[in-house]
Amino acid sequence: MANEVSYLLDKLAIAAFKVDLDTDRVTVLSNRLRTFENGLNFKWSNYTLNCLNGLFADNPTVRRRIRSENLKQMLLSSRLDQKVFTEELVHSSNNQVLILNIVFERSLGHTCAYLTLKEDNNQNLLHSIVNTFVFTNCDYFITVNIKENSYHTIYASEHCTALPPFDGSYSPDMEIYADNFVVPEDRAYVKERMKLARAVKELDENNGFDIYFGVMENGLYRRKKLELRYFDDSKKELLLSRSDVTEAYNQERLRVQRLQEMLKSAYTDALTDLLNRQGLIEELKARLESGRNSCDLALLFIDLDSFKPINDNLGHPIGDVVLKKAGEVLKSALRTSADLASRQGGDEFIVVLDNLNTREDALQAAQSIITGIEEIVPDERSALRISCSIGIAFLSESAGGLNELIALADERVYKAKAQGKGRIADQ
Numbered sequence: 001m002a003n004e005v006s007y008l009l010d011k012l013a014i015a016a017f018k019v020d021l022d023t024d025r026v027t028v029l030s031n032r033l034r035t036f037e038n039g040l041n042f043k044w045s046n047y048t049l050n051c052l053n054g055l056f057a058d059n060p061t062v063r064r065r066i067r068s069e070n071l072k073q074m075l076l077s078s079r080l081d082q083k084v085f086t087e088e089l090v091h092s093s094n095n096q097v098l099i100l101n102i103v104f105e106r107s108l109g110h111t112c113a114y115l116t117l118k119e120d121n122n123q124n125l126l127h128s129i130v131n132t133f134v135f136t137n138c139d140y141f142i143t144v145n146i147k148e149n150s151y152h153t154i155y156a157s158e159h160c161t162a163l164p165p166f167d168g169s170y171s172p173d174m175e176i177y178a179d180n181f182v183v184p185e186d187r188a189y190v191k192e193r194m195k196l197a198r199a200v201k202e203l204d205e206n207n208g209f210d211i212y213f214g215v216m217e218n219g220l221y222r223r224k225k226l227e228l229r230y231f232d233d234s235k236k237e238l239l240l241s242r243s244d245v246t247e248a249y250n251q252e253r254l255r256v257q258r259l260q261e262m263l264k265s266a267y268t269d270a271l272t273d274l275l276n277r278q279g280l281i282e283e284l285k286a287r288l289e290s291g292r293n294s295c296d297l298a299l300l301f302i303d304l305d306s307f308k309p310i311n312d313n314l315g316h317p318i319g320d321v322v323l324k325k326a327g328e329v330l331k332s333a334l335r336t337s338a339d340l341a342s343r344q345g346g347d348e349f350i351v352v353l354d355n356l357n358t359r360e361d362a363l364q365a366a367q368s369i370i371t372g373i374e375e376i377v378p379d380e381r382s383a384l385r386i387s388c389s390i391g392i393a394f395l396s397e398s399a400g401g402l403n404e405l406i407a408l409a410d411e412r413v414y415k416a417k418a419q420g421k422g423r424i425a426d427q
Helices: 002-012 044-049 060-065 068-077 123-132 170-181 184-193 196-205 246-267 277-289 307-314 316-333 359-374 402-418
Strands: 015-020 025-031 041-043 084-091 096-107 110-119 138-145 150-156 167-169 209-217 220-230 237-244 296-305 340-345 348-356 387-394
Touching: 025 044, 041 044, 060 068, 068 096, 068 110, 150 170, 167 170, 170 184, 170 209, 184 196, 184 209, 196 209, 196 220, 196 237, 220 246, 246 277, 277 340, 277 348, 277 402, 296 316, 296 359, 296 402, 307 316, 316 340, 316 348, 316 359, 348 359, 359 387, 387 402
Parallel strands: none
Antiparallel strands: 015 025, 015 110, 025 041, 084 096, 096 110, 138 150, 138 237, 150 167, 209 220, 220 237, 296 348, 296 387, 340 348
């Protein structure tokens, strides 16, 4: 009789086990992959870690779920009339979909669980899962029952700590998960997009739905990609997987950073770190093409006085120091982030004061620049000093656009120089 039962089990299932949950012992009723174990008795906690590797080599979630303490908890949390459990498992090493049947029984004062493992013949299920997800790259993989608002974890990486519980009520558990692991700047975004109603709406309109966010995992920032798909055409369940995209995310950030650095280098004066001529023109073009409000804009054309004698007599290194210090003076004259400072080349600079309320504001800024430039001492050992002349043009005066505005300010700086050093001309 025993041989007949063993024969039937071998034909109907891959493996069958009787586990005594009180003593943590297992009797191998049948194991097609390790026939020499049939009829033998082992410590169940050791068996799940070692001998079952052939069945669940890369699915630690399953191994955790079938430990004695977890099986006991499953039984305690079940309904009084529920003693039989069936679960679908994904064994990713060979793309098998397996069915695990668990039957609980009390015998001679001991609680036992009979575990039977067989292959699933539903090829539609197998094809859907295998072709939708790559399990070896997943942190976890779960199914979500939309109507019952519940979920079940099929696979979870043993190396990943930022994980939701294995089973539960979807909506409240996802809120808890987001609060515990998702970084603060992404938390509200993730909570909103992981709502079942939002996911269903997105999937009805598109073939897929992806969410990108950051989590703290083992004290490190990691970037994650969450993919949601319908399980099948019935649209009653969702397939949800999360994968780590930190490396790709960091590479993209580095690429963007390098691009920004290249753009900054193309539009920045290397000596003073101000905008160069091209950078100023591009910025002003963008502003003027976007339209203006009722506030005015002033362009201050600044030309250093007596810079050539300093450069010729004290040397180019000291001349460069003077230009750098002049750049610092111009930066200090900027009132808000809307104002701009640039070096046009040589000893010529331009400051743009945006959103002016009165022309007097521009005159005050110009005077502060003159004062700051005159405080620069090129060399303590020399009597040579520096000053500047400033021509101011207002956008409201210019109907010909940017080029006319710059030409008008340039023309007025010559008027200021004709009046003497350290002067301002605004008409």
